[in-house]
Amino acid sequence: MTTTKTPNTQLAEWLARAGLSNAELARRVKAAAHQAGHPQVAPDATAVRRWLQGNQPRRPIPGIVADIVSDAVGYRVTSADLGLGESHAEDRSLLYNRDWVVTVETVSDLGRADVDRRRFLAAAPFAAVAATGPSRDWLLATLDQEPEPGPRVRLEDVAAVKNMFSEFQRVDIFQGGGSGRLILAAYMNVHVYPLLRRPQAEDVRQALCEAAAEQTYLLGWMAYDNGEHGTAQRYLIQSLRLAEESRNVPLGAHVLAGMADQATLLGHPEEGLRLAQSGRHGLRGSSAAALADLWALEGRALAAMGDKAAATRAVTQSEAAAEQVHPGEEPEWALFIDPAYLHGEHAMTLRDIGDHSGAAEHAKRSIDHARQQKRARRGALSQAALASTHLQKRDLEQAYAAGLRTLSLASKVKSSRAVEAVADLQRRMEPFGRSRLVADFAERARVLTAA
Missing domain, CATH: 1.10.260 (434 Repressor (Amino-terminal Domain))
Structure with a gap:
């Protein structure tokens, strides 16, 4: 039959x-x-x-x-x-579901797929259009929210999750996103995502969702830094949904900043600009650090789009917001939004719009702060930006010296962004032809990328 x-x-x-x-x-x-x-x-x-x-x-x-x-x-x-x-999990996790039960199952499935079936998830592509709905829905939900009075309830299990966030964030900052990411994913699968399924009082649930959103964002950011962009995007979208459930507006804006950074890096600056602006509009001034970051990333997107005047204004706005930052009043996830980070981002923005002197000044400030903090990844990114400004001024020797420092720092962390900064610098050196310095840098860069 x-x-x-x-x-x-x-x-x-x-x-x-x-x-x-x-x-x-x-x-x-x-x-x-x-x-x-x-x-x-x-x-x-x-x-x-x-x-x-x-x-x-x-x-x-x-x-x-x-x-x-x-x-x-x-x-x-x-x-x-x-x-x-x-x-499957890699498809569902690109959706921003209004149903809370579905969201919990989606983020749990995503964590399991990340650990158990990485060959599928690692190959999942970045989808630029996937961020349109989530950023819109988060912004609309945020604008409808009214802040609630009273201190946040901290239960023992939520405090434990918060403490683990601190540990893994330090691993990311000092060792790169490729170090410990799967350990964090396994921890989330066993200890955090199951908590979301348990019935909780509303205040406890908000605190738990906030902690889970922070950790899920960190998973996405570490995947992003390790070059796993499809995985990163899925974690970031689900983190945004968890942040909305926690009613923590700055945290949601912070997630949108990460999404904006990724979109611009992958060649979608228009999407990066829209995501950064959505976060900024929803933020409503409740975190100076998050605002400084969003303005900085708006500047990066505008520079990539070739809008020099708007990019310069965004850098100025970011600097103004940074002056209002009081670290003791900011959440722990915002601790990296400091002079080392912001000056580094501004250096790349100004480099991309051709402001050589401005870019060099910001790069040097970032390098000084990163050196004091022993932050190799940030130092590598800013050294690469400095080297690029030397190339724009046709000073190959200074660019080569900064390039060697970039290579040295990039070798100390597991970060595809640091390796890509080296590769980008190598491409920028190609117009200088068969110079001995160019050939030597290319060989050293080949050794790093092969490793």
Whole structure:
């Protein structure tokens, strides 16, 4: 007896809405799969026709198709929406679900997938359109909130989570995001996410959600620093939802800052600008450190977009906000938003708009502060920015010297951002041709990237 497959009308409707032909979808799936490390995935128009007839493609194809359709229509569409099977953790975790029970299950599934099935999650791509809905929903929910009086309740288990955040944040700052991230993920799976399922009084639940949001953000940030951008994006979106549940507006704005940083780094400065502005508008001045950070990242995005005047204004606004920061009054997650960090970000903004002298001055300030704190990652990023300003002034010898310092510091941390700063500096040296200094730096950089 022959079994007749049911045509996938959902997929057909979404492809029509996205304006994608069978051949074009097949081409994009093949390209995205190869970029994600799946060279064996090479569908053609005939394969797409079979999907439309009711055949279910194997993983990772459903998730890739969902990403492609999402990019085409401008908002997140899941594999389940396309009739391509149940959405897996890497797909569901890109959604900002209003249902709290669903959110708890999603973030728990994400943590398990991160530890148990990393080959799938590590290959998950960054989806620029996925941040549109979450940032909008967070901002609308935040503007509807009214602050509640009274001190925050600190239960013993919440305090323990907070203490662990402090430890892992230090690991990230001084050793890089690649050090200890999976240990943190395992800790969250065993000790934190299960707590979210237990019934709690409202004040206790808010405190617990805040602690979980901080840790989930840190997981996302460490993945981002380690170059695992698909994983990072998913953790950041779920952290934003947890922050909203905790009613901690500065924390939510801080998560949006991380999302903005990632979007700009990956070549989506318009999205980075929108995310930074959403965080700033929702913040309403309740954290000077978070405000300084959001203005700094707004400047980074504007510089990448080529808006020199607006980028310069954003740097000025960030500096003004930084003057109002009182470290003892800021939350622990904001401790890294200090002169070493802010001057480093401003150096890269001014470098990108061609302000060589301004960029060099900020880079030197960042380097001095980072050296005092023994922060190798920040020092590496700022040394690379300083080297870039020397190259812009055609001073290869000074750039080479700063480049060597970049290499030395980058080798001390497990951070793909530090390695990328070295690679970027190597690319900027290429116009100088076959100089001995260029060749020597390239060889040293090759050794670092290979390691």
